[in-house]
Amino acid sequence: MDKELLAMLVCPLCNGKLKYDRDAQELRCHYDGLAYPIQEGIPVMLPEEARVMDVDEKLHSSSERSSGRSSGRSPGRSGDA
Numbered sequence: 184m185d186k187e188l189l190a191m192l193v194c195p196l197c198n199g200k201l202k203y204d205r206d207a208q209e210l211r212c213h214y215d216g217l218a219y220p221i222q223e224g225i226p227v228m229l230p231e232e233a234r235v236m237d238v239d240e241k242l243h244s245s246s247e248r249s250s251g252r253s254s255g256r257s258p259g260r261s262g263d264a
């Protein structure tokens with residue numbers, strides 16, 4: 184998948200940013216709990232084609248995201264006006 188293309192993709196339901204799961208070949212929206220399939224390199228951005236994620240998957244993905252950011256190097260970000 185092209186990273187620039189991925190950056191442009193948003194959830195058609197909530198317009199939220201999607202998370203690319205390379206192993207599963209899915210684009211996941213954690214707001215809606217949906218995983219959009221990528222078929223032959225082309226994201227299928229149709230809610231009726233999306234897979235409803237299990238609660239466990241959502242929890243796993245969110246914890247994975249927070250732990251991946253543990254080495255943050257912008258401590259002043261919270262004071263951003």
Ligand SMILES: [Zn+2]
Pocket residue numbers: 194195196197198199212213214215216
């Ligand atoms: Zn969404």
